[in-house]
Amino acid sequence: MRNILAGTLALLMAGTAGAQTVDVHAGRLIDPQNAKVLTDQRIRIVDGKIAAVSVWRDADGPAAVDWSGETVLPGLIDLHTHLADGAIDVTESDPAAPLKHSEADTILKGAVAARMELRSGFTTVRDVGVYRGLTDIALRDAINAGEVEGPRMFVAGGYITVPGGGGEINALAADVLVPEAFRMGEVHNPAEARDRARFFLDRGADFIKLIATGAVLAIGGIPGALELSPEEMKAACDEAKEHGSYCIAHAHGAEGIKAAIRAGVRTIEHASYLDAEGIALAKANGVWLDMDIYNGDWINDVGVKQGWPAEYLRKNVETTDVQRRGFAAAVKAGARMTFGTDAGVYMYGLGGRQFAYMVRYGMTPMQAIQAATTEAARALRLEGKVGTIAPGAYGDLIAVKGDPLGDIRALEQVDGVVKEGRVIH
Numbered sequence: 537m538r539n540i541l542a543g544t545l546a547l548l549m550a551g552t553a554g555a556q557t558v559d560v561h562a563g564r565l566i567d568p569q570n571a572k573v574l575t576d577q578r579i580r581i582v583d584g585k586i587a588a589v590s591v592w593r594d595a596d597g598p599a600a601v602d603w604s605g606e607t608v609l610p611g612l613i614d615l616h617t618h619l620a621d622g623a624i625d626v627t628e629s630d631p632a633a634p635l636k637h638s639e640a641d642t643i644l645k646g647a648v649a650a651r652m653e654l655r656s657g658f659t660t661v662r663d664v665g666v667y668r669g670l671t672d673i674a675l676r677d678a679i680n681a682g683e684v685e686g687p688r689m690f691v692a693g694g695y696i697t698v699p700g701g702g703g704e705i706n707a708l709a710a711d712v713l714v715p716e717a718f719r720m721g722e723v724h725n726p727a728e729a730r731d732r733a734r735f736f737l738d739r740g741a742d743f744i745k746l747i748a749t750g751a752v753l754a755i756g757g758i759p760g761a762l763e764l765s766p767e768e769m770k771a772a773c774d775e776a777k778e779h780g781s782y783c784i785a786h787a788h789g790a791e792g793i794k795a796a797i798r799a800g801v802r803t804i805e806h807a808s809y810l811d812a813e814g815i816a817l818a819k820a821n822g823v824w825l826d827m828d829i830y831n832g833d834w835i836n837d838v839g840v841k842q843g844w845p846a847e848y849l850r851k852n853v854e855t856t857d858v859q860r861r862g863f864a865a866a867v868k869a870g871a872r873m874t875f876g877t878d879a880g881v882y883m884y885g886l887g888g889r890q891f892a893y894m895v896r897y898g899m900t901p902m903q904a905i906q907a908a909t910t911e912a913a914r915a916l917r918l919e920g921k922v923g924t925i926a927p928g929a930y931g932d933l934i935a936v937k938g939d940p941l942g943d944i945r946a947l948e949q950v951d952g953v954v955k956e957g958r959v960i961h
């Protein structure tokens with residue numbers, strides 16, 4: 537049960553005493569850090585951070601949030617979203633759509649996407665690139681300032697991409713020049729890759745996104761083919777490291793996956809044509825595979841109904857099953873796996889649907905939950921801060937009806953969300 541009024545009252549009352557204390561009563565608590573299930577727990581959040589987790593005793597006071605009839609988990613983490621490109625309506629398949637929205641429009645729509653994402657249970661996201669550069673930084677900062685309701689965001693600032701590559705608006709007439717704001721990450725050589733990485737990091741990006749291979753939802757380009765050169769990727773990764781940051785790579789093709797890992801990226805996105813050598817290389821280098829194995833079905837359903845470009849649909853079909861087979865092989869091989877859905881490609885708020893796919897393709901329900909909590913936190917370098925219900929972590933919690941360990945689809949309908957001790961719903 538959601539108890540918004542009680543939560544608000546507790547906040548108001550605690551507010552007068554200095555520290556704000558919010559107690560959550562969890563009927564069942566899934567602890568992905570220790571792969572355990574606890575029952576009847578009190579989670580005490582003080583000033584937005586978890587202070588204590590203990591067995592519930594009525595004598596310790598009433599709950600601000602009464603989830604005694606529900607299963608409570610850490611707030612979920614999606615490592616592959618596109619909230620800040622919210623101007624691209626997911627029902628709008630026009631490749632030139634980003635050019636039809638002003639910067640203000642893009643950012644305002646991003647705020648709507650952020651709200652939908654948070655309300656569906658994702659309290660932390662890595663937003664992995666925008667066509668119009670730096671809009672994601674504005675959205676992240678507005679959320680952090682409490683001006684916009686949304687998940688804690690980590691952002692790329694834009695895409696490092698070859699001209700006309702998967703990170704650019706394409707399909708325009710040859711004599712139409714894409715505006716500068718959409719080409720901030722365009723590079724022609726390793727020196728430019730280094731320069732553009734520095735550009736995004738200097739302006740507040742948290743990490744760098746490389747477009748290593750062609751993209752599915754793009755006109756032109758082959759998902760399996762390399763776009764950025766190994767030297768360009770290495771230059772960007774070296775620069776990111778010097779800034780205390782890292783690169784991640786969009787990579788569908790088997791060679792692009794390996795080249796990106798050798799260049800030093802932290803996570804591989806999509807990994808559609810992942811082969812045994814790629815899995816071994818990812819394992820050897822401690823690289824996480826972030827495979828969006830749900831959205832292929834969404835695109836195949838909605839995209840066909842809405843008449844998306846034939847090239848999108850063809851490339852989607854070509855990459856969907858092979859990616860799922862690769863996912864199953866990677867799980868079996870014990871590779872590091874995390875949770876990323878490509879939200880924005882499908883309708884925001886449906887990210888929970890991917891859990892069932894991860895279980896269908898080889899994970900236990902606990903492994904799928906860990907991918908979206910503890911493993912995602914490690915990939916973000918936020919171990920112990922997010923994705924766990926333990927002292928010191930942010931007070932980010934969700935509640936679902938039923939038992940996700942018995943039926944993982946329970947995570948598709950999140951009943952309650954608390955972010956940093958604040959009741960969202």
Ligand SMILES: [Zn+2]
Pocket residue numbers: 616617618664878
């Ligand atoms: Zn993406």
